[in-house]
Amino acid sequence: MSKGEVIISVDKVVKRWGSFTALNEVSVSFKEGEVVCIIGPSGSGKSTLLRTINRLEEHDGGRIVVDGIELDGDTRHIDAVRAEVGMVFQSFNLFTHMTVLDNITLAPRRVRKWPREQAEKVARELLERVGLLAHAHKYPSQLSGGQQQRVAIARALAMQPKVMLFDEPTSALDPEMVNEVLLVMRDLAKSGMTMLVVTHEMGFAREVADRVIFFDGGRIVEEGDPAQFFTRPAHPRAQAFLSQIKHAG
Amino acid sequence: MTSRLKDRDALVLVGSVLSLGVVLWLMSAPLAHLPAPIGPAAQQFSEGARVTIQLTLVSAVFGLLLGVLGALGKLSAVAPVRWLADLFVWVIRGTPLLLQILFFYLALPAVLPGVQLSEFWTAVVALSLNVGAYNAEVIRAGINAVPSGQVEAARSLGLSRFNTFRDITFPQAVRISLPPLANNLVALLKDSSLAYAIGVVELSMVSSRVQAESFQPVPVFLTVAAIYLVLTTTFTQFAGALERKLAVGKR
Ligand SMILES: Nc1ncnc2c1ncn2[C@@H]1O[C@H](COP(=O)(O)OP(=O)(O)OP(=O)(O)O)[C@@H](O)[C@H]1O
Ligand SMILES: [Mg+2]
Numbered sequence: 001m002s003k004g005e006v007i008i009s010v011d012k013v014v015k016r017w018g019s020f021t022a023l024n025e026v027s028v029s030f031k032e033g034e035v036v037c038i039i040g041p042s043g044s045g046k047s048t049l050l051r052t053i054n055r056l057e058e059h060d061g062g063r064i065v066v067d068g069i070e071l072d073g074d075t076r077h078i079d080a081v082r083a084e085v086g087m088v089f090q091s092f093n094l095f096t097h098m099t100v101l102d103n104i105t106l107a108p109r110r111v112r113k114w115p116r117e118q119a120e121k122v123a124r125e126l127l128e129r130v131g132l133l134a135h136a137h138k139y140p141s142q143l144s145g146g147q148q149q150r151v152a153i154a155r156a157l158a159m160q161p162k163v164m165l166f167d168e169p170t171s172a173l174d175p176e177m178v179n180e181v182l183l184v185m186r187d188l189a190k191s192g193m194t195m196l197v198v199t200h201e202m203g204f205a206r207e208v209a210d211r212v213i214f215f216d217g218g219r220i221v222e223e224g225d226p227a228q229f230f231t232r233p234a235h236p237r238a239q240a241f242l243s244q245i246k247h248a249g
Numbered sequence: 250m251t252s253r254l255k256d257r258d259a260l261v262l263v264g265s266v267l268s269l270g271v272v273l274w275l276m277s278a279p280l281a282h283l284p285a286p287i288g289p290a291a292q293q294f295s296e297g298a299r300v301t302i303q304l305t306l307v308s309a310v311f312g313l314l315l316g317v318l319g320a321l322g323k324l325s326a327v328a329p330v331r332w333l334a335d336l337f338v339w340v341i342r343g344t345p346l347l348l349q350i351l352f353f354y355l356a357l358p359a360v361l362p363g364v365q366l367s368e369f370w371t372a373v374v375a376l377s378l379n380v381g382a383y384n385a386e387v388i389r390a391g392i393n394a395v396p397s398g399q400v401e402a403a404r405s406l407g408l409s410r411f412n413t414f415r416d417i418t419f420p421q422a423v424r425i426s427l428p429p430l431a432n433n434l435v436a437l438l439k440d441s442s443l444a445y446a447i448g449v450v451e452l453s454m455v456s457s458r459v460q461a462e463s464f465q466p467v468p469v470f471l472t473v474a475a476i477y478l479v480l481t482t483t484f485t486q487f488a489g490a491l492e493r494k495l496a497v498g499k500r
Contacts, residue, residue, distance in 0.1 A: 082407040083406075089401070095399055097420055106403075106406070107403075107406035155406070
C-alpha cells in the first residue's frame with residue numbers, strides 16, 4: 001500500500017511520571033493518509049503517545065516532529081501543531097454550555113479567525129457528513145453518547161486537520177452506538193485522512209487499518225500488517241493479549 | 250413551556266431590580282403613614298436603607314473582581330502569586346469582619362498618612378476585601394469543577410490558554426459558582442450593618458438611633474428587620490432567576 005510522506009515522526013520519545021516510565025524510548029513514524037491502530041493492555045502508554053503528539057503531555061526526552069514542526073518548548077510550534085492535529089477523546093469532552101453548532105465553530109473562529117458565517121457553513125457541512133444536521137441547535141446533554149462522539153469528530157474536523165487522533169472513541173459507548181461512530185471513522189479513512197486510532201475494535205482494525213502497533217510496558221513490541229498481526233502475532237505478549245480479548249469479547 | 254419559564258425568570262430579574270429601586274427611592278412614602286415612632290422617622294429609615302444598599306452593591310462589585318483575581322491567584326502556576334492569594338484568603342476569613350473594619354478605619358490612616366477615606370469608603374474597602382476572600386474560594390471551586398476534559402479538548406483544538414479560559418472555563422465556572430456567590434451577597438448585605446461601628450449611617454445605625462430617641466425598641470426593630478428581609482429576599486430571588494436563566498445545556 002503506497003502512502004505519502006512521513007507526517008509524524010516520533011524518535012526515542014520518553015515520558016515519565018516520577019520514577020514511572022510511561023513511554024520508554026518509543027520510535028515510530030506515520031505517513032500521510034495512513035490509518036494506524038494502536039492496541040495494547042491498559043496502562044501500556046497508548047493514550048500517552050497520542051497525548052504527547054499534540055502536547056497535552058510534554059515528553060521528557062526524544063523528538064516529535066509533526067508536519068515539519070518540532071514540538072519543543074516554543075508555544076508557537078505547539079499551537080501550530082495543535083491546529084493541524086485533531087483529537088477525539090473517549091469521553092467526548094464536548095463543551096456542555098454550548099450548542100452543537102457553537103462547539104464546532106468555536107475553534108475555527110478563534111484560531112483560524114474565520115467569520116461566523118464561514119464557520120457555520122463548514123460546521124453544517126460537517127454535521128451533514130456525520131448525520132446530525134438536525135441537531136445543530138441542541139446542547140450536548142440532549143444527545144446520545146454516539147451522537148455526542150460524532151459531534152466531537154465534526155468539531156475536530158472543523159479545524160481541517162491533517163491528522164486525527166482517536167483515543168478509544170467507542171469505549172464509553174453503549175454497544176448499539178458503537179457502529180454509528182465507526183461508520184463515520186471508516187468514511188474518514190476512505191477520504192484519505194491520516195488517522196491514529198487507539199481501539200480494541202478488532203473488526204475495525206482489520207478492515208480499515210494499514211498498520212497495527214502493539215504497545216506493552218511503554219514500548220512498541222510489535223508492529224505490522226493487521227491481517228498478519230491478528231492471525232499470527234509474533235510476540236508472546238501480543239499472543240497473550242489477543243487471546244485474552246478474544247475470550248472476553 | 251421552557252420559553253414561558255424563561256419569561257418568568259426575566260420577569261423576576263426585572264422585578265427584583267425594580268423593587269430595589271422602589272426601596273431606594275420610594276420607601277419613605279408608605280412608612281410615613283405608619284404611627285410613631287416609625288412614621289416620623291420614615292425619611293431616616295429610607296436613607297439608612299439606601300446607604301445599606303449602596304454599601305452592599307458597591308462592595309459586591311469590587312468583591313466580585315477581587316474574588317476572580319483571588320481565585321486566579323490561588324490557581325496560578327507562579328508560586329509566590331499563589332502564596333499571596335492564599336495569605337489574603339487566610340487572613341480575611343480567619344479574623345472577624347468587625348476587626349477588619351476597625352483596622353481600615355483606625356490603622357490605615359496611620360500606615361498610609363496620605364490616604365483620606367470617608368467612613369463610607371472605608372467600609373467599602375473592608376467589606377470588599379471580606380466578601381472578595383469568600384468569593385475567591387467559591388470561584389476557585391467553580392473553576393475546578395469545570396471538567397478538565399473540556400479544557401483539554403479546547404487546547405487540543407488549538408485554542409490559547411486565554412481563549413480556553415474565556416470561552417470554556419469562565420462561563421461554566423460562573424454558572425457553578427452562582428448559588429454560593431448569591432449566598433455571599435446576602436451575607437454581605439447583613440454584614441454591612443457592621444459599618445455602624447465606624448459611624449456609617451446605614452440601616453442598623455438608624456434603628457439604634459430611632460430606638461434611642463423613642464424608647465420603643467419593638468416596632469423599630471421589627472421595621473428594620475422587615476426592611477432587611479425585603480432586601481435579602483429580593484437578592485435571593487434575583488440570584489435564583491439569574492441562575493435558571495443561565496442554566497442552559499442542562500436537562
Ligand atoms: N497524569 C499522570 N500522572 C501519573 N501517571 C500517569 C498519568 N497519566 C498516565 N499515567 C500512567 O502512565 C501509564 C500509561 O498510561 P496511558 O494512559 O498511556 O495508558 P493506556 O495504554 O492508554 O491505558 P488504557 O487502556 O487504560 O487507557 C499508566 O500506568 C498510567 O497510570
Ligand atoms: Mg488510554
